[in-house]
Amino acid sequence: MGKKLWWMATLVLMAAYFIIRQAPATVAATAQRKNLVVIDPGHGGWDPGAVRGTVYEKTLTLAVAMKVGEWLLQHNIRVYYTRTRDTALASTVLHDLNNRSSLANRVGAALFVSIHVNIEATGTVAGPIVYYHKSSPASYTLARQVSQSLAPLNGRYRPPRPIGQWVLARSHMPAINVEVGFLSHNADAARMQSVWYQSHLAATIGQGILGYLNR
Numbered sequence: 135m136g137k138k139l140w141w142m143a144t145l146v147l148m149a150a151y152f153i154i155r156q157a158p159a160t161v162a163a164t165a166q167r168k169n170l171v172v173i174d175p176g177h178g179g180w181d182p183g184a185v186r187g188t189v190y191e192k193t194l195t196l197a198v199a200m201k202v203g204e205w206l207l208q209h210n211i212r213v214y215y216t217r218t219r220d221t222a223l224a225s226t227v228l229h230d231l232n233n234r235s236s237l238a239n240r241v242g243a244a245l246f247v248s249i250h251v252n253i254e255a256t257g258t259v260a261g262p263i264v265y266y267h268k269s270s271p272a273s274y275t276l277a278r279q280v281s282q283s284l285a286p287l288n289g290r291y292r293p294p295r296p297i298g299q300w301v302l303a304r305s306h307m308p309a310i311n312v313e314v315g316f317l318s319h320n321a322d323a324a325r326m327q328s329v330w331y332q333s334h335l336a337a338t339i340g341q342g343i344l345g346y347l348n349r
């Protein structure tokens with residue numbers, strides 16, 4: 135092979151290599167986005183969240199979040215968890231929250247769903263409430279879908295509430311925070327610790343998410 139021809143062949147091979155290397159990555163990233171949900175169990179590690187006696191919010195959020203993920207996986211939705219163990223994502227609240235939304239942004243998630251547990255002073259308020267970022271119409275649509283799905287658990291449709299939460303604001307995709315119940319309410323605290331109710335909550339949240347993705 136002449137020197138000129140050798141160089142041309144090398145250039146063609148190099149170009150082909152870069153095209154082949156780029157193409158599958160682009161296709162994978164687009165396909166991934168549509169069906170990928172990041173599930174974020176609130177708190178963890180040094181941050182217990184709401185506490186009532188020996189019951190920690192971080193334990194309940196992890197239990198429910200893992201079940202939401204399992205339900206979605208059974209319905210062919212890909213899932214990423216921000217944590218799967220009793221760990222924090224950083225040593226300060228701000229960095230911890232940043233890492234949660236950054237993960238969702240980095241993996242190109244279609245949705246970000248954070249799971250939390252509520253607490254209030256009177257002990258009279260119960261049931262799930264969905265929060266969405268106030269400046270995101272798509273987050274509101276997702277929040278409404280999940281709220282509709284959760285309505286039987288509240289005995290009525292409880293409209294989602296706008297909020298200026300950091301973790302929701304920093305997420306580049308529709309993002310909601312599902313507060314699954316009130317630790318300050320006796321019956322709510324008891325049922326949130328039941329595995330059956332956790333599974334029921336998870337399936338109900340999952341149906342709302344699936345409803346949004348298939349709309």
Ligand SMILES: [Zn+2]
Binds near residue numbers: 183184191
């Ligand atoms: Zn919380």
